[in-house]
Amino acid sequence: MSTMVFYNGPIYTLDPEQPVVRALAIRHGRIIALGSEGRVQASVAGQRGETINLRGRALVPGLTDAHVHIIQQGLTLREVNLAGITSLKDAQRLIAERAATLPPDAWLRGSGWNHLAWGQSWPTRADLDAVCPDRPVVLTRKDGHSLWVNSRALALAGVTATTPHPEGGQIQRNRNGEPTGILIETAMELVRAVVPPLSEEERLDALRAALREALSYGLTSVHVVPGPNHATGPEVLRDLQTLRARGELSLRALVYFAPPDLEGVIHMGLRSGFGDPWLRLGGLKLFADGSLGSESAEMLSHYEGRRHVGIATIEPEVLDATIRYANSHGICVAVHAIGDAANRKVLQALEHALADREALGEAAPPLALPNRIEHVQVIHPKDLPRLAELGVIASMQPIHCTSDIEAAEALWGARCAYAYAWRSILESGATLAFGSDAPVESMNPWLGIHAAVTRQRPNGWPEEGWYAEQCLSVEEALRAYCCGPALASGEAQCKGQLQIGALADFTVLTGDPFRSKPYELHALTAAMTIVGGKVQFE
Known part of the structure; x- marks a missing residue:
């Protein structure tokens, strides 16, 4: 494999030790040099390869969608x-x-x-x-x-x-x-139960379409999660393996599974993190409640103007026992929790699981990936510090915030002050991992970054931003799409930041997010996406 040199940046590494460089070199799917143009060119002198002039376009680490229903996303193009x-x-x-x-x-x-x-x-x-x-x-x-x-x-x-x-x-x-x-x-x-299942080729076609779309935005990895009530099961992992065997897996995937598959995974002796840099096993996806729009997110008090508190989709005792059981076998969990009551119950269960592991000491099987809560849309202020205390990843989707404004105000009222609370969560010491929840929302991460930075829709509404005190900086939002997911997948040593030895996953953008006006961020996209040192989109 020849050496490739990208120069005439800026190249934003997200590495605090060397945040911006002008050139980088890759070989065998890894970064082998970065720094000034002269230093990088000298480091690869005499090696066969090609050079790519960025012509002032920004280069950033490859983004990850930390929460996507990948087959369903592909199906939106045909249904x-x-x-x-x-x-x-x-x-x-x-x-x-x-x-x-x-x-x-x-x-x-x-x-x-x-x-x-x-x-x-x-x-x-x-x-x-x-x-x-x-x-x-x-x-x-x-x-x-x-x-x-x-x-x-x-x-x-x-x-x-x-x-x-x-x-x-x-x-x-x-x-x-x-x-x-x-x-x-x-x-x-x-x-x-009576809908005819999709054929394998229908699923594979949907996957191909979704992967092509992801690459066009600069995504180089995805965390694939089952939908409500186990919509899409083990066939997702099987289909991704089929694409891998055919040489068609164009980005990296971490795949979570549903409760019906837990015993089989444990019986096989598999643990979270099993696999290789292209396709790895995540953990168990659980649902603690429903959603805002369906009025099934479980709340601590009644919805505004309603006489109900939503739906607990799993009994607290079952939730607790399942998380403890999975963790005790080296399986991490990703638990869907929207309402403040659901988030509290999940945190309690995760605390019990952590106590079990601490009691076992070295006898506890390694948990290679951290536990996560998916969405964390409303979390009571008293529960906020527990995310960091328990080492729980806050896997959130910023586009939900701006999409849900009217529904949230109508159904949650004053509780919106601690909804989609990215700034508060980040300052509490917890890790943010951003995604899309596609096809619930667009898979385009730049719409998510725009929402995280402005808390506005692309049309500029609301003018001052919705609860603007929870806005993030561009760098914080980008880290939540790069570094946070890498921590969540147990790959922070090789993904998320551009460093020597890291995987050659990055994207060249149509603009510069650090020099763009905040209201322009949603218009950015990929000019070129490189995964494993190969140009997968241009």
Whole structure:
């Protein structure tokens, strides 16, 4: 493999010892030199290779999406995508258009709908029956925690007025007790159980599409997590291995698994961190509650104007026992927790697991990856210090903040003061690892960086930023997409910062994030993405 030299920077390393250099050299997939142009050129003199003139464009470490549903993201390009649709009428039009293109016996699938953008009233099966009465329709809400289905899908699943609510879920009903067509949390499985599974090639095509998109933004790694109620299971790891065997895995992946796979993983003797620099085993993904938009995030007190506190999707005793069991076998956990009550319960369980390991001392199996909480959207101020005290990664998605402003204010009220609290979490000593939650939101990390720095939408609203005291600097936001995920994956020694010996994963940008105006950050993207020393996108 020849040597490549990138010069005429600036090159932002995120290494405090050498934060900005003008050139770097790579060979065999690793960084072998960085510094001034003269010093780097001299260090590789006589070696066969090529030089790439950055022409003043900024180069930064490869970004990581620390929370993505990768197959679902790829599927958004082939199914009905209702993201951004602002009225029920427009949603019905897109559904009808898609239905007209499908074979007679095919299910109509899709995602991205947000009833809060339609006036806050839930849609119904009648709304779907009006435009698609003859084929089953299953549409996932943008947060992945609710399904909207038509009468045909309910009939195929056998869901009627007498069907009981499953534990940890809800079947919405009208005044007559009939299902409305909205299934929340575990109730989604009643219909999903009868939806025909995707074929291997359909999944692989979706993966390829999602990986191409990720590279176009400058992402060089992803942390892949299962969706609610185990949507996408072990086939994700299997499919990524298939792409690897075919030479098509173009970026690095850390893959988390769902509870049904825990015993098998332990029986095989696998532990978190198993694998190689391209494909590694993460840990166990759990769900402690639901979501804001579905009003199923578990809160310490009632939602504003409501008489409920959301849904605990797992009993506290089961949550506690599962985390302790996984950690005792060298398996880290990543626990979805949105509401302040859910975050408190998860922290308590993680504290118990840590105490178990401390009691065992050297007899405890190594935990190569830290435990994480996914989202941490609302955390009570009294619980804030516990993240750092327990060594828990705060895996958050900044784009949720600006996307959720209206819903958060309507449903959480004054609690918004400690929602999406990145500045408070960072100053408490905890580590931030940022991601997208795609396809819930866009996979584009520059939209996330813009949201983290400004707490505004790309149109500049709200003018002063929403709870602007929680804004981050550009460097802090970039670290949360580079260094934080590297810590979360147990790879801080070779990823996140540009240093000699580190993996040659980086991106050349269309602009300079450190010289751009904050309101310009969302427009940045990759001009070139290099993974393992190979140009994967240009």
